[in-house]
Amino acid sequence: MDALLFQVLAGLATGGIYASLALALVMIYQATHLVNFAQGEMAMFTTYLAWSLISAGMPYWAAFVITIALGFALGALIERIVIRPVENAPVLAVVVVFIALLVILNSIAGWIYTYTIKAFPSPFPKEPLFGIRYMSAHELGAIGITLVVLTTLYLFFRYTPLGLAMRAVAQNPQSSRLVGIRVGWMLALGWGLAAAVGAVAGMMVAPIVYLDPNMMGGILLYAFAAALLGGIDSPMGAVIGGFTVGVLENLLGAFVIGNELKLTVALVLIVGVLLVRPSGFFGSVHVSRV
Amino acid sequence: MRELRAGYGHTRVLHGIDFAMEPGSITALLGANGAGKTTTLRALCGMVSTEGEVRFSGESIARRRTEDIARLGIAHVPDGRGTFLNLTTEENLRLGAYVRRDRRNVEPDLERVYGYFPRLRERRRQQAGTLSGGEQQMLAVSRALMLAPKLMLLDEPSFGLAPLIVRELFNILRRINQAEGVSMLLVEQNAAMALELADHAYLIETGRMVLAGSAAALKQDDAVRKSYLGY
Ligand SMILES: Nc1ncnc2c1ncn2[C@@H]1O[C@H](COP(=O)(O)OP(=O)(O)OP(=O)(O)O)[C@@H](O)[C@H]1O
Numbered sequence: 035m036d037a038l039l040f041q042v043l044a045g046l047a048t049g050g051i052y053a054s055l056a057l058a059l060v061m062i063y064q065a066t067h068l069v070n071f072a073q074g075e076m077a078m079f080t081t082y083l084a085w086s087l088i089s090a091g092m093p094y095w096a097a098f099v100i101t102i103a104l105g106f107a108l109g110a111l112i113e114r115i116v117i118r119p120v121e122n123a124p125v126l127a128v129v130v131v132f133i134a135l136l137v138i139l140n141s142i143a144g145w146i147y148t149y150t151i152k153a154f155p156s157p158f159p160k161e162p163l164f165g166i167r168y169m170s171a172h173e174l175g176a177i178g179i180t181l182v183v184l185t186t187l188y189l190f191f192r193y194t195p196l197g198l199a200m201r202a203v204a205q206n207p208q209s210s211r212l213v214g215i216r217v218g219w220m221l222a223l224g225w226g227l228a229a230a231v232g233a234v235a236g237m238m239v240a241p242i243v244y245l246d247p248n249m250m251g252g253i254l255l256y257a258f259a260a261a262l263l264g265g266i267d268s269p270m271g272a273v274i275g276g277f278t279v280g281v282l283e284n285l286l287g288a289f290v291i292g293n294e295l296k297l298t299v300a301l302v303l304i305v306g307v308l309l310v311r312p313s314g315f316f317g318s319v320h321v322s323r324v
Numbered sequence: 325m326r327e328l329r330a331g332y333g334h335t336r337v338l339h340g341i342d343f344a345m346e347p348g349s350i351t352a353l354l355g356a357n358g359a360g361k362t363t364t365l366r367a368l369c370g371m372v373s374t375e376g377e378v379r380f381s382g383e384s385i386a387r388r389r390t391e392d393i394a395r396l397g398i399a400h401v402p403d404g405r406g407t408f409l410n411l412t413t414e415e416n417l418r419l420g421a422y423v424r425r426d427r428r429n430v431e432p433d434l435e436r437v438y439g440y441f442p443r444l445r446e447r448r449r450q451q452a453g454t455l456s457g458g459e460q461q462m463l464a465v466s467r468a469l470m471l472a473p474k475l476m477l478l479d480e481p482s483f484g485l486a487p488l489i490v491r492e493l494f495n496i497l498r499r500i501n502q503a504e505g506v507s508m509l510l511v512e513q514n515a516a517m518a519l520e521l522a523d524h525a526y527l528i529e530t531g532r533m534v535l536a537g538s539a540a541a542l543k544q545d546d547a548v549r550k551s552y553l554g555y
């Protein structure tokens with residue numbers, strides 16, 4: 035029983051990270067109708083920036099905040115410089131751009147920081163928090179941070195005029211222009227926010243998986259499974275999907291198939307969802323007329 | 325608007341259109357299907373590629389971006405209504421006021437719009453996509469009003485509305501025009517009602533202006549009567 039609870043809670047911690055990254059994928063998807071394959075590498079890159087700042091002697095939380103800002107800037111810049119020119123290009127061209135972005139970010143990180151694995155600090159103490167012995171302080175803290183990020187985003191999109199404008203652009207760019215919304219800036223803002231969320235996810239997962247240029251590969255796959263499970267166009271679905279995938283991964287890994295095959299879970303989930311319920315459990319069903 | 329040409333890709337649809345509007349007036353733009361009425365409104369808002377000159381309050385707005393033109397106070401009720409389907413009725417209306425600087429007046433304006441269309445107040449929390457066609461048409465007009473526009477471009481606002489509702493809508497448009505001095509450029513299939521509401525009218529045929537005059541004069545014009553009024 036203890037072991038089960040232990041695995042579930044640990045699953046929630048990584049699940050929060052998948053949820054954040056899945057949410058980032060959904061945000062980009064809503065604006066562009068494409069999955070940003072480079073989302074993980076963007077998170078990885080910003081985590082290296084955080085590592086640089088911390089190594090240079092900056093206190094953790096200052097580095098944390100600056101990294102989020104840098105992540106935001108990186109995302110917005112990528113939208114303006116790389117994505118904007120291919121806005122009206124065929125889908126396949128844009129997918130190639132995403133993959134190129136992935137490879138480029140990965141190589142730049144490898145070139146600057148080398149491919150040797152680095153330890154990344156956790157801001158949380160070594161001893162369990164509040165005497166909770168089922169979870170490490172980092173796991174508990176990561177869940178807390180994830181929840182803060184998700185709640186902030188929810189409040190932003192739900193209750194601020196800017197959030198409303200961003201939702202409007204995702205739905206109907208043409209009408210958005212007619213009411214005076216600067217659609218281009220909203221898209222850049224969306225990319226910035228997605229990258230900032232990814233940056234937090236990167237910093238939270240790095241103490242667990244260690245820092246190296248390929249650290250996000252598997253995690254993005256889980257996030258992708260989470261986003262599909264929830265419905266690639268549903269932010270709430272992505273979050274629920276993220277936590278679900280985290281827990282499933284841990285339980286199956288510990289009790290059923292062993293840790294070596296864990297990543298397979300993600301792949302099976304992806305294929306399974308696509309086969310059984312292509313629009314996920316919370317996504318809108320798209321019917322195309324024939 | 326002078327010598328305005330516009331089209332989609334390589335197809336030229338407007339072949340040089342000249343017309344002018346007086347501030348505070350209602351101008352009707354009539355023409356058969358495919359004549360280029362919608363395209364004319366789109367050209368005014370920078371939604372299609374154009375050549376020629378468009379001036380608004382003395383300022384050249386040709387080839388400006390759509391969002392910048394909206395910010396000048398030109399509100400477009402587009403062909404097809406342009407509803408934000410997944411947002412609530414009230415969110416749609418608030419988006420209409422998105423660029424306004426006088427935030428203080430937004431709430432009173434929201435109330436005023438609900439006063440014009442009580443149906444929308446009842447549906448304020450409802451997803452706009454679930455509104456009926458007529459309700460969405462009211463929503464489109466209301467969203468445009470929320471911009472507190474100087475000029476409204478109305479593309480077939482009566483489309484899909486029951487005759488009684490059309491009359492009501494046109495009465496509201498007249499009230500808005502008179503009470504708030506909003507100029508209106510009205511594209512309509514319903515020529516009789518449009519000419520009743522408008523001060524001036526233009527007739528457009530395959531991308532060219534063929535007739536212009538006061539609404540009263542056009543009502544008497546034989547060609548217009550035969551082709552558009554049906555008597
Ligand atoms: N998106 C488009 N791409 C290419 N051609 C278009 C497009 N929209 C309209 N056209 C063409 O431009 C011409 C004028 O169309 P427009 O929509 O301006 O007509 P309209 O006067 O508004 O007609 P209606 O009364 O049917 O609404 C038509 O021949 C139409 O086929």
Ligand SMILES: [Mg+2]
Pocket residue numbers: 361362363403479
């Ligand atoms: Mg039309």
